[in-house]
Amino acid sequence: MRIVLGVGGGIAAYKAASLLRLFTEAGHEVTAVPTEAALAFVGKATWEALSGRSVRTDVFEAVETVNHVRLGHEAELVVVAPATADLLARAAGGHADDLLTNTLLVATCPVLMAPAMHTQMWHHPATQANIAILRERGVTVLDPAVGRLTGADTGPGRLPEPEEIFAAALALVARAAHDGATSSGGEVTAGDAAAGEQLAGRRLLVSAGGTREPIDPVRFLGNRSSGKQGAAIAAAALRAGASVTFVAAHLDVEPPAGAETVRVETALELRDAMHEHAPAADAIVMAAAVADFRPAQQHGSKIKKQDNAADPVITLVRNPDILAELVERRNAEGRGQLIVGFAAETGDAGAGVLEYAQAKLARKGCELLVVNEVGTDRVFGLDENSVTILARDGSEPEHAAGSKDDVADAVVRRVTRELASRAGGGTATSKVDQ
Numbered sequence: 001m002r003i004v005l006g007v008g009g010g011i012a013a014y015k016a017a018s019l020l021r022l023f024t025e026a027g028h029e030v031t032a033v034p035t036e037a038a039l040a041f042v043g044k045a046t047w048e049a050l051s052g053r054s055v056r057t058d059v060f061e062a063v064e065t066v067n068h069v070r071l072g073h074e075a076e077l078v079v080v081a082p083a084t085a086d087l088l089a090r091a092a093g094g095h096a097d098d099l100l101t102n103t104l105l106v107a108t109c110p111v112l113m114a115p116a117m118h119t120q121m122w123h124h125p126a127t128q129a130n131i132a133i134l135r136e137r138g139v140t141v142l143d144p145a146v147g148r149l150t151g152a153d154t155g156p157g158r159l160p161e162p163e164e165i166f167a168a169a170l171a172l173v174a175r176a177a178h179d180g181a182t183s184s185g186g187e188v189t190a191g192d193a194a195a196g197e198q199l200a201g202r203r204l205l206v207s208a209g210g211t212r213e214p215i216d217p218v219r220f221l222g223n224r225s226s227g228k229q230g231a232a233i234a235a236a237a238l239r240a241g242a243s244v245t246f247v248a249a250h251l252d253v254e255p256p257a258g259a260e261t262v263r264v265e266t267a268l269e270l271r272d273a274m275h276e277h278a279p280a281a282d283a284i285v286m287a288a289a290v291a292d293f294r295p296a297q298q299h300g301s302k303i304k305k306q307d308n309a310a311d312p313v314i315t316l317v318r319n320p321d322i323l324a325e326l327v328e329r330r331n332a333e334g335r336g337q338l339i340v341g342f343a344a345e346t347g348d349a350g351a352g353v354l355e356y357a358q359a360k361l362a363r364k365g366c367e368l369l370v371v372n373e374v375g376t377d378r379v380f381g382l383d384e385n386s387v388t389i390l391a392r393d394g395s396e397p398e399h400a401a402g403s404k405d406d407v408a409d410a411v412v413r414r415v416t417r418e419l420a421s422r423a424g425g426g427t428a429t430s431k432v433d434q
């Protein structure tokens with residue numbers, strides 16, 4: 001995603017450097033646009049080194065690139081942090097006296113402003129009126145954090161932590177994408193971004209799609225998973241305010257905007273990516289369709305048919321059970337992490353779908369299992385789904401049906417409830433089955 005990071009001239013400008021880093025590390029392209037005053041706090045060299053791009057503050061620089069319009073046109077997200085009282089006033093007044101205010105006038109993408117200033121400035125009716133105008137126009141203006149200010153005093157006016165601004169920004173983009181809107185307004189508090197955003201400050205790791213196990217450079221063993229349900233879950237988690245790492249095997253859909261997406265091909269690559277990102281996650285949702293077996297041998301060149309030779313035989317070896325591994329490692333390391341598995345089941349003469357699923361839940365050791373009945377005419381690639389959420393604690397199975405977005409919302413609501421009950425119920429690890 002192309003992001004413009006506007007930086008106002010306040011002492012908190014140094015925190016914007018960490019915010020920039022969070023965005024670039026998540027794979028986004030960031031152009032820093034500090035105001036002239038911001039450069040008095042943190043110099044151009046810092047912004048250029050961290051973003052890897054040249055930095056300008058004035059409309060009269062790089063005029064040949066029509067920078068004052070281009071940046072705003074190209075941006076998919078504008079974040080202003082810190083937004084000083086002066087910068088808020090200039091933005092509300094529609095001024096265009098530097099590159100940042102020009103960009104704000106041109107941008108039609110979601111805009112998030114994170115104010116930081118002294119408490120009296122924050123409470124001043126002029127500032128409050130400017131914020132009301134900006135919100136009215138669809139700009140998301142975070143409330144400042146309360147705490148120690150530059151001097152000896154405390155109160156509202158601190159810039160929220162970079163991680164909170166990062167999460168609120170990604171949630172804003174996800175919401176805008178979901179609403180199909182170009183910008184989203186309203187009053188949002190970082191850390192509890194908006195009504196219903198109960199996953200703010202939480203990190204979810206979601207896998208989706210079908211792995212592909214190479215036979216030779218052109219052939220693979222794959223499966224019919226479209227990745228739609230997993231992508232919908234990642235999008236629902238983003239809407240709920242979570243930061244999301246999305247490990248994507250083969251998908252028929254785009255990964256959700258706002259997630260940190262890691263592309264993988266094979267089960268072994270997916271396993272590595274999940275293990276790398278698992279320690280930071282509050283919850284893991286394994287929606288990927290992982291191949292249980294892979295060809296024992298991967299040919300370096302295309303297997304040819306030879307008229308006088310025997311037909312080739314593909315020997316398969318077992319892939320690791322990633323979900324079971326993640327549970328085992330979580331338990332061994334004593335992390336209070338929620339793990340959700342998926343089960344694609346078919347019933348047979350021996351047992352029904354739910355009986356097989358109960359056995360799988362016990363086998364895998366995760367807390368929740370989202371079960372759906374599959375068959376060639378069911379679920380794969382469709383936009384509708386119907387699932388049963390089974391819980392390890394033996395609570396009533398929960399049914400959810402409708403579009404894959406509806407099902408995703410139900411899964412995310414359940415994850416939210418489980419995380420909330422853990423937070424309220426002593427140490428998280430004490431709730432983990434060992």
Ligand code: CTP
Nearest residue numbers: 286288290292319320321322323341342343344
């Ligand atoms: N899974 C995994 N690693 C594997 C296979 C599956 O992590 N090698 C995960 C899936 O992402 C899913 C859950 O395990 O969350 C159940 O997948 P499923 O294919 O239904 O179960 P299997 O363990 O493969 O059991 P079986 O095929 O025997 O029903």
